[in-house]
Amino acid sequence: MLEISDLSVAYGAIKALHGVSLRVPPGSIVTLIGANGAGTSTTLRAISGLAKSSSGRIRYDGQDITALPPHRIVSRGLCHVPEGRMVFANLSVQENLQMGAYLQRDRAWIAAQTDYVFSLFPRLQERCQQLAGTLSGGEQQMLAIGRALLGRPKFLMLDEPSLGIAPLLVKTIFEKIVEINRSQGLTILLVEQNANLALEVSSYGYVLETGKVILEGPSAELKANPQVQAAYLGI
Amino acid sequence: MDWLLQQSINGLGLGSIYALIALGYTMVYGVLRFINFAHSDILMLGAFAAFYLEPQVSRLLGGPESVLGAILIAALAAGLCALLGILIEFLAYRPLRQRPRLAVLITAIGVSLFIEFTAQHDKVFSAKTQFFPRLLPEHTFQWGQVFFSSTDLLVPAVTALMLGAMWFIVQKTRTGTAMRAVSFNQQAASLMGVNVNRIISFTFGLGSALAAIAGILYAMKAPGIEPLMGVQPGLRAFIAAVLGGIGNLPGAVVGGLVLGILETFLGGIPWLSSYRDGIAFAILILILLFKPAGLLGKATVEKV
Ligand SMILES: Nc1ncnc2c1ncn2[C@@H]1O[C@H](COP(=O)(O)OP(=O)(O)OP(=O)(O)O)[C@@H](O)[C@H]1O
Numbered sequence: 356m357l358e359i360s361d362l363s364v365a366y367g368a369i370k371a372l373h374g375v376s377l378r379v380p381p382g383s384i385v386t387l388i389g390a391n392g393a394g395t396s397t398t399l400r401a402i403s404g405l406a407k408s409s410s411g412r413i414r415y416d417g418q419d420i421t422a423l424p425p426h427r428i429v430s431r432g433l434c435h436v437p438e439g440r441m442v443f444a445n446l447s448v449q450e451n452l453q454m455g456a457y458l459q460r461d462r463a464w465i466a467a468q469t470d471y472v473f474s475l476f477p478r479l480q481e482r483c484q485q486l487a488g489t490l491s492g493g494e495q496q497m498l499a500i501g502r503a504l505l506g507r508p509k510f511l512m513l514d515e516p517s518l519g520i521a522p523l524l525v526k527t528i529f530e531k532i533v534e535i536n537r538s539q540g541l542t543i544l545l546v547e548q549n550a551n552l553a554l555e556v557s558s559y560g561y562v563l564e565t566g567k568v569i570l571e572g573p574s575a576e577l578k579a580n581p582q583v584q585a586a587y588l589g590i
Numbered sequence: 591m592d593w594l595l596q597q598s599i600n601g602l603g604l605g606s607i608y609a610l611i612a613l614g615y616t617m618v619y620g621v622l623r624f625i626n627f628a629h630s631d632i633l634m635l636g637a638f639a640a641f642y643l644e645p646q647v648s649r650l651l652g653g654p655e656s657v658l659g660a661i662l663i664a665a666l667a668a669g670l671c672a673l674l675g676i677l678i679e680f681l682a683y684r685p686l687r688q689r690p691r692l693a694v695l696i697t698a699i700g701v702s703l704f705i706e707f708t709a710q711h712d713k714v715f716s717a718k719t720q721f722f723p724r725l726l727p728e729h730t731f732q733w734g735q736v737f738f739s740s741t742d743l744l745v746p747a748v749t750a751l752m753l754g755a756m757w758f759i760v761q762k763t764r765t766g767t768a769m770r771a772v773s774f775n776q777q778a779a780s781l782m783g784v785n786v787n788r789i790i791s792f793t794f795g796l797g798s799a800l801a802a803i804a805g806i807l808y809a810m811k812a813p814g815i816e817p818l819m820g821v822q823p824g825l826r827a828f829i830a831a832v833l834g835g836i837g838n839l840p841g842a843v844v845g846g847l848v849l850g851i852l853e854t855f856l857g858g859i860p861w862l863s864s865y866r867d868g869i870a871f872a873i874l875i876l877i878l879l880f881k882p883a884g885l886l887g888k889a890t891v892e893k894v
């Protein structure tokens with residue numbers, strides 16, 4: 356579904372990625388783990404077009420999307436829940452969801468999908484008319500995920516969905532992510548600091564260090580890898 | 591009492607025009623976070639567009655001063671100015687999008703001076719003041735010692751109509767929601783599939799169309815038009831936008847009305863009348879000192 360080869364990204368003089376290659380097969384959950392500053396967010400930003408790559412190629416659904424602007428990439432069903440959520444604080448919860456469906460024309464589908472999002476996160480329905488800026492951090496995270504689901508994604512990228520959220524809620528959100536993957540047949544690329552959880556829900560994982568993939572493999576194998584255990588699982 | 595009423599009518603008219611212009615400043619500030627100094631020159635160009643269109647439209651309709659003619663002239667002038675606003679953004683500001691904001695600000699001043707001095711050239715509009723044709727038949731009403739014309743009524747009415755239309759566009763349409771989203775976070779908006787450049791163009795077009803309408807209304811009340819006619823009202827409207835809270839649409843309207851009314855009242859006091867400009871700037875300084883976010887401005891909090 357998604358194939359990245361030899362991707363490099365630089366912010367001015369700072370090189371954030373040095374030749375990253377990875378594959379995400381259709382219908383799977385793949386995770387990307389790395390310490391702070393390893394370049395995981397940058398990888399997602401390059402895929403969704405927010406960061407320009409200096410070399411390498413990104414193929415999605417058999418087509419080269421490397422040089423496309425973000426709005427053209429979203430229109431192909433590749434949705435990105437960015438780091439820090441970036442909900443529109445000045446818009447209501449409902450308007451945020453409408454923005455998620457900005458490119459969708461089918462009103463019946465939008466209504467049905469909005470109901471689906473509300474069934475995943477009933478809290479959002481209660482807060483429908485409230486300004487998104489007044490939601491709690493966890494509620495904003497739910498909104499960010501719900502908003503992306505309204506973009507009719509075939510491929511969903513989540514950047515640290517557990518950041519700043521109470522442990523109990525983190526568990527709920529991850530259950531929802533697996534549920535979305537199953538029921539909507541969605542391919543997911545997940546970036547997560549909580550490597551334990553990420554390797555549990557995913558089938559395959561990549562470990563990034565200073566802009567390079569240093570390790571990859573089926574999630575179960577990575578979990579058993581002493582190097583990963585020492586550096587990311589705190590065992 | 592009569593004096594109060596008379597000044598209120600004058601203040602409301604002036605304030606409405608400031609409000610229309612201030613909306614353009616504040617909308618552009620909302621999406622791009624900079625003051626488009628060329629905005630006041632769009633106002634002047636709107637008035638001149640009407641000036642040159644009027645004979646053509648009158649000929650087309652077989653007579654001057656008709657309602658249909660006035661609407662046609664205003665719509666054409668607004669359309670032309672909208673295109674011009676979009677073109678200015680595309681040519682002058684867009685190439686500097688990733689540069690420091692100061693570079694864009696200085697460029698805006700440059701664009702403003704360029705338009706003003708080009709317009710003053712003898713082969714363009716020339717620097718002399720020209721008589722602005724009457725677009726509508728004018729009636730004068732008297733009530734006690736209070737005098738007002740149909741134009742005095744028209745200005746607030748048109749302003750109210752424009753404000754209603756703006757409110758509808760910004761609050762109720764898909765494009766308006768996208769404008770607000772872009773104003774909050776361009777990257778996040780682009781992740782929703784919003785073509786940010788197109789929304790910015792639309793914003794410039796809308797603001798410039800409003801400026802053209804304001805320019806025509808201003809010209810209808812002024813003795814004549816000339817290439818620097820936009821400078822004074824432009825500056826006042828800028829102050830009005832800051833007064834109401836820059837980036838805040840209702841704030842621009844409130845700021846415009848407050849400034850227009852204050853200026854008329856204080857300026858109507860004989861020994862103060864020569865200090866009109868001073869009053870406007872004193873208000874700006876006071877606002878910046880005591881309520882920098884403006885009357886209706888509020889800081890938005892982003893949770894992390
Ligand atoms: N806009 C930017 N300008 C300059 N450098 C940047 C920018 N964004 C990221 N970087 C640098 O690029 C590197 C990778 O950043 P990135 O955000 O991808 O890290 P990350 O792996 O997501 O880290 P974290 O897990 O802490 O979110 C870091 O060294 C960071 O300082």
Ligand SMILES: [Mg+2]
Nearest residue numbers: 395396397438
């Ligand atoms: Mg990150």
